[in-house]
Amino acid sequence: xxxxxxxxxxxxxxxxxxxxxxxxxxxxxxxxxxxxxxxxxxxxxxxxxxxxxxxxxxxxxxxxxxxxxxxxxxxxxxxxxxxxxxxxxxxxxxxxxxxxxxxxxxxxxxxxxxxxxxxxxxxxxxxxxxxxxxxxxxxxxxxxxxxxxxxxxxxxxxxxxxxxxxxxxxxxxxxxxxxxxxxxxxxxxxxxxxxxxxxxxxxxxxxxxxxxxxxxxxxxxxxxxxxxxxxxxxxxxxxxxxxxxxxxxxxxxxxxxxxxxxxxxxxxxxxxxxxxxxxxxxxxxxxxxxxxxxxxxxxxxxxxxxxxxxxxxxxxxxxxxxxxxxxxxxxxxxxxxxxxxxxxxxxxxxxxxxxxxxxxxxxxxxxxxxxxxxxxxxxxxxxxxxxxxxxxxxxxxxxxxxxxxxxx
Amino acid sequence: xxxxxxxxxxxxxxxxxxxxxxxxxxxxxxxxxxxxxxxxxxxxxxxxxxxxxxxxxxxxxxxxxxxxxxxxxxxxxxxxxxxxxxxxxxxxxxxxxxxxxxxxxxxxxxxxxxxxxxxxxxxxxxxxxxxxxxxxxxxxxxxxxxxxxxxxxxxxxxxxxxxxxxxxxxxxxxxxxxxxxxxxxxxxxxxxxxxxxxxxxxxxxxxxxxxxxxxxxxxxxxxxxxxxxxxxxxxxxxxxxxxxxxxxxxxxxxxxxxxxxxxxxxxxxxxxxxxxxxxxxxxxxxxxxxxxxxxxxxxxxxxxxxxxxxxxxxxxxxxxxxxxxxxxxxxxxxxxxxxxxxxxxxxxxxxxxxxxxxxxxxxxxxxxxxxxxxxxxxxxxxxxxxxxxxxxxxxxxxxxxxxxxxxx
Numbered sequence: 050x051x052x053x054x055x056x057x058x059x060x061x062x063x064x065x066x067x068x069x070x071x072x073x074x075x076x077x078x079x080x081x082x083x084x085x086x087x088x089x090x091x092x093x094x095x096x097x098x099x100x101x102x103x104x105x106x107x108x109x110x111x112x113x114x115x116x117x118x119x120x121x122x123x124x125x126x127x128x129x130x131x132x133x134x135x136x137x138x139x140x141x142x143x144x145x146x147x148x149x150x151x152x153x154x155x156x157x158x159x160x161x162x163x164x165x166x167x168x169x170x171x172x173x174x175x176x177x178x179x180x181x182x183x184x185x186x187x188x189x190x191x192x193x194x195x196x197x198x199x200x201x202x203x204x205x206x207x208x209x210x211x212x213x214x215x216x217x218x219x220x221x222x223x224x225x226x227x228x229x230x231x232x233x234x235x236x237x238x239x240x241x242x243x244x245x246x247x248x249x250x251x252x253x254x255x256x257x258x259x260x261x262x263x264x265x266x267x268x269x270x271x272x273x274x275x276x277x278x279x280x281x282x283x284x285x286x287x288x289x290x291x292x293x294x295x296x297x298x299x300x301x302x303x304x305x306x307x308x309x310x311x312x313x314x315x316x317x318x319x320x321x322x323x324x325x326x327x328x329x330x331x332x333x334x335x336x337x338x339x340x341x342x343x344x345x346x347x348x349x350x351x352x353x354x355x356x357x358x359x360x361x362x363x364x365x366x367x368x369x370x371x372x373x374x375x376x377x378x379x380x381x382x383x384x385x386x387x388x389x390x391x392x393x394x395x396x397x398x399x400x401x402x403x404x405x406x407x408x409x410x411x412x413x414x415x416x417x418x419x420x421x422x423x424x425x426x427x428x429x430x431x432x433x434x435x436x437x438x439x440x441x442x443x444x445x446x447x448x449x450x451x452x453x454x455x456x457x
Numbered sequence: 458x459x460x461x462x463x464x465x466x467x468x469x470x471x472x473x474x475x476x477x478x479x480x481x482x483x484x485x486x487x488x489x490x491x492x493x494x495x496x497x498x499x500x501x502x503x504x505x506x507x508x509x510x511x512x513x514x515x516x517x518x519x520x521x522x523x524x525x526x527x528x529x530x531x532x533x534x535x536x537x538x539x540x541x542x543x544x545x546x547x548x549x550x551x552x553x554x555x556x557x558x559x560x561x562x563x564x565x566x567x568x569x570x571x572x573x574x575x576x577x578x579x580x581x582x583x584x585x586x587x588x589x590x591x592x593x594x595x596x597x598x599x600x601x602x603x604x605x606x607x608x609x610x611x612x613x614x615x616x617x618x619x620x621x622x623x624x625x626x627x628x629x630x631x632x633x634x635x636x637x638x639x640x641x642x643x644x645x646x647x648x649x650x651x652x653x654x655x656x657x658x659x660x661x662x663x664x665x666x667x668x669x670x671x672x673x674x675x676x677x678x679x680x681x682x683x684x685x686x687x688x689x690x691x692x693x694x695x696x697x698x699x700x701x702x703x704x705x706x707x708x709x710x711x712x713x714x715x716x717x718x719x720x721x722x723x724x725x726x727x728x729x730x731x732x733x734x735x736x737x738x739x740x741x742x743x744x745x746x747x748x749x750x751x752x753x754x755x756x757x758x759x760x761x762x763x764x765x766x767x768x769x770x771x772x773x774x775x776x777x778x779x780x781x782x783x784x785x786x787x788x789x790x791x792x793x794x795x796x797x798x799x800x801x802x803x804x805x806x807x808x809x810x811x812x813x814x815x816x817x818x819x820x821x822x823x824x825x826x827x828x829x830x831x832x833x834x835x836x837x838x839x840x841x842x843x844x845x846x847x848x849x850x851x852x853x854x855x856x857x858x859x860x861x862x863x864x865x
Contacts, residue, residue, distance in 0.1 A: 060472070065468045065472070069467055092467050209826070218826070218827070266700075284692060285695060289692050289697075290693070291795050291796025292675075293798075293827065295796040295827040295832075298794065302790060303786070306713060315824070386705065386795070387690075387699050387794070388700050389699060416723070418706040419703040419706070424700055424703075
């Protein structure tokens, strides 16, 4: 399907070469080390073309030779791998209680992974942007010190972000109409590399797809469990942003009109029932959090819930089952509307997933119109709390994989 | 974004030509009549390339010359238009109370538009398939009689259809696990043209995109209002099918756990509140339909509701406002999850849209997390009851526009 105003663009022979360079690069990302002959055999490109493409990729320092293979039948062949050394892709995440920075080389290897505590809820946008810019500068400087070229920087945060990188709304941070991209560009002195701002769950689902072992899944949802519950959605292999980039507001799906009040002012939103605040209230009634626990307490509370769940504490197990049921209710709505193959429980949900998934799956199957939940599986995310930052860096690599190769 | 296993495929110069042929064809579809020079100027392809491509398209009888322009400054130029004459794309729809067939030429002009009354609910799958095959044969025979080559045939029906054309579930028709594609292929003697089966709302949204004046909208939802409420979803210009093709089950979004019972066995599903049955019960309590009105009565009942609404009947206006509110509630869930630019009310909703939209929009804005409903507009579909059949034919044209040109 193509729209009347998008669809195929005029192509020329340069496009063919760019496409084939990307094909070879992606084959190496997934299968390296391999030889020129391996690539020709696997891609269907002829050997002369592959040799010419590989020469180009070696000149761009995207690929390097690692010596002749030994453990093969027949003539030894020169093996190739991705050469990440001269490049870096950077991702940053702004969260309520922390900032993270992740840098990846071209092969997806972590070059740095930093976490800074942060008072996002109490900081003004200006203060938050200053802290974020300082962290970005340190990451960029470290890459420069390692003589790596920064291919791009992507920032994720829990909120509605439009196509220009303006944060329309980020309730957890208390932001409204903040032009984060513009502020960061000037704080970083208008860098030459692309700088993008994106919803954190949208970036996390890119990381889940690339690093979470869900590579063959073209229809994937990541649920970011925290104070709120954001969703990142990949449909047919592509990130689903919607008309204005506001897709994935999973936390405010209406579950029960007579449910508890939600931070958004409505009642019975999914996150008021399945969010971390509700779980903590149900599991740890003595934690003294009549209202929502403050984000700084989430970590310790989740650790305690995890400990008690493993110890078989009945009250905690019941609280997890209830949260799982509400999550499954919300997931059934996603399953009926967009029929994903896989829903990954991320953020603070990940460590609790073994206790959340059974009830969530029962609810999903019970509420899905298609049999067996339409084939939707619920899994624990393979990622840690730096998922969105890793996804920000992955988004930069995705652009390279799609054919936007750096010039030599 | 690309998945690890999809992504760019190896390209060669033949792909360049195929792509550029499609570019020229699509430019003509939208802008014809125009000259070779117009196409070169608009696409950026050089004039020699355009001339060669146009020659090829003329040989394939996809394009024809219509004489020299007169009303232009400067040298007169030979004008080109799409040449639909040797081809036909066919779409069929199976509904509870009717079958429809639509054939389009390459330019999207209607060659035939048939509607047959049909007792889908009481017919067995075998009887239904026999009636459908007979209608298909008559349509194909008519095209053959006009010496048109059938480029493809697509069948739509209200149900869950998997990627192989097997109908997993079609409650309104009482179908379960019916291999419709296989049965039709044999009934039509294994035709050479592609034969596809698809959910009816998925086809209707393709028609809305192509013929509904929403051509520039890459994020569009079509709601098929009938006994149930199906949704066809286009995201980022492409039909959203989901992992198994079961996306778009809008009618069973849970709206109110204490709501009325739904045909699916649950309570408070959207279609139990916003479906045609509920509207008829509220608007025409004397219609003697304590339970759901039978599909054959929908048309007359909707006509009566329309008449009374125009006459300002208070009870009918209140019933439409209630239905509109429930619809807006459901649309707000779609807006929060996938943020479409536009939601088109189709099927039996279309004629009633002027009375449904105001309350639906209020509810959408009130329940959307993003301001102003995230920019989602609610409109009346521009299509009639043959929407899905027209969409079936449009799906065939979409494949041509995407570059799958018929051989000369």
